[in-house]
Amino acid sequence: MDVRILLSIAIVIPLRVKAGFTDFETASxxxxxxxxxxxxxxxxxxxGLTDWKTGTKGDHTTGKGKFLYVDTSNDSGASAILESRILQTPERGSCVSFWYRVSGNDVGDVMIHKVEVVEGRTEERVWWRRKGHQGDKWNFGRVTIPASGTKYxxxxxxxxxxxxxxxxxxxxxINLDVSQPCTDSLENGGFMIDFETQPTxxxxxxxxxxxxxxIQKGPTPSSGTGPSGDVTSGQGHYLYLEASKMSSGHTAYYLSITVPPSHNGACLSFYYxxxxxxVGTLTASVLGKPGWVSTATSVWTKSxxxxxxxxxxxxxxxxxRTAQKYEVMFTGIVGDGYQGDIAIDNIMLQNNGLC
Ligand SMILES: [Ca+2]
Ligand SMILES: [Ca+2]
Ligand SMILES: [Ca+2]
Ligand SMILES: [Ca+2]
Structure with a gap:
């Protein structure tokens, strides 16, 4: 995106502090x-809009309402920008959440930038980004904007x-909550963790x-292993296990809170x-008896x-697996050397149906 100019005159416009929800049924x-x-x-x-593969799809709100889209037949690199009103940096951070579709081959990216004026210069940082095809469905996105930086x-x-x-x-x-950072909680007892606040x-x-x-930010200490940044924005935090201090076969568990039953299944997603x-092995599993690691059943594994x-x-x-209350767990197992860091980010459990 080109360097843009935030008109300094805009900063004196009276501000509304109230959080805002936009379903695009009325003008935002x-x-x-x-x-x-x-x-x-x-x-x-x-x-409906004729979709990439599967025909006509409606909006997220009701399936019959309004939503925003961009015409992907334009040239590669073409940019469409939706900007917020001027916001006042809150004491505790903000949470912006939204539903998005990014479907198709070489379709492009969606990202969120934070734009502010620092000493007369416009600065912007990417706080969230998804590159390329994200499945043929509406996906939930959410990001915390921390309580730091300039006033507006x-x-x-x-x-x-x-x-x-x-x-x-x-x-x-799109929901813009300027009163607090994002919490882990989702509806029906599910959760979403991006490691930008301390996970609960x-x-x-x-x-x-x-x-x-x-929990780490930036590259891991060992060369030739680990990510250079997190997946949320490239500049945030992620979870990892440091292989160099441990021996082959050593394990580390990362366990969820107890989740209420869901009678139509659940969807666990994450980036690794x-x-x-x-590199050793990463496994995701479900505990049939909360707190008992011995009851873990593997649902996903990669080595x-x-x-x-x-x-x-x-x-x-x-x-x-979800008919009784349950827990999910990640297990990292160290491989046979120091170049074996395993990282996870953007863990989401949607406790209301299959993926
Ligand atoms: Ca809508
Ligand atoms: Ca435009
Ligand atoms: Ca992150
Ligand atoms: Ca441990």
Whole structure:
């Protein structure tokens, strides 16, 4: 995106502090199309839109309402910017959540920037980003904007096209809560953890394993292994296990809170990074008896080097596993050398149906 100018005159406009929810059924008072500083616009659409593969799809709110989308037949690199009203940096941080679709080959990216004026210069940082095809469905996105920086700021939701035609990039149901950072909690007892605040829904298991997972920012200390940054924004925090201090076969458990039953199953998703010549094994499992690691049943596992990139994993938890209250757990097992760091970020448990 080009360097943009935040008009200093805008900063003296009286501010509304109230949080805002936008389902696009009525004109938004919080989000606006940028007309001059980008290449194309977000379009308002009602009803179905012909999707990449599977035909006509409606909005997220009701399936029949309005949402925003960009025309992906435009050139690669074309940018569509939706900007927020001017926001006042709160004492405790803010939480912006939204539903998005990014579907299709080479369709492009969606990202959120925080824009502020620092000593007369406009600065912006990416706080959240998804690159490329994210499945043929509405996905939930959420990011904490911390209570730091200048007094006023703007958020920018940007789509950047990848040049592939026939795909879809869309947005709906944006919630802007300027009173607090995002909490881990989702509806129905589910949770979402991006490690930008101290997690409350998952934690290290003590005593029954050999060591603990660590929350990290930037690269890990060992060369040739571990990510260079987190998956949320590239500049945030993630969870990892440091292989160099441990011996082959050593394990570390990361266990969730007890989740209430779901009679139609659940969906566990996360990003993982497993790069290095000595990477061991990462397993996701479900505990049938809360607190009892011995009742863990593996639902997903991966071993060895997976390349220097974050990968997305999505696992349906069948209703037989979620009919009683349950817990989910990640197990890291160290490989046979120091280049074996395993990292996780953006863990989400949606406790209301399969993926
Ligand atoms: Ca809608
Ligand atoms: Ca525009
Ligand atoms: Ca993160
Ligand atoms: Ca431990």
């Amino acid at each position: 008072k919080d989000w606006f199309n940028v007309l001059l500083r980008d290449d194309i616009d977000w379009n308002l659409h009602k009803g 700021y703007q958020l920018v939701l940007e789509a950047k096209l990848g040049g592939g035609s026939g795909g879809i990039i869309a947005l709906d149901d 829904a998952m934690q290290n298991k003590e005593n029954v394993d050999h060591f603990d997972w660590i 990074h497993m790069n290095g010549n000595h 060895g080097k997976q390349g220097d990139m974050w990968h997305f994993a999505e696992v349906s938890l069948e209703k037989t």
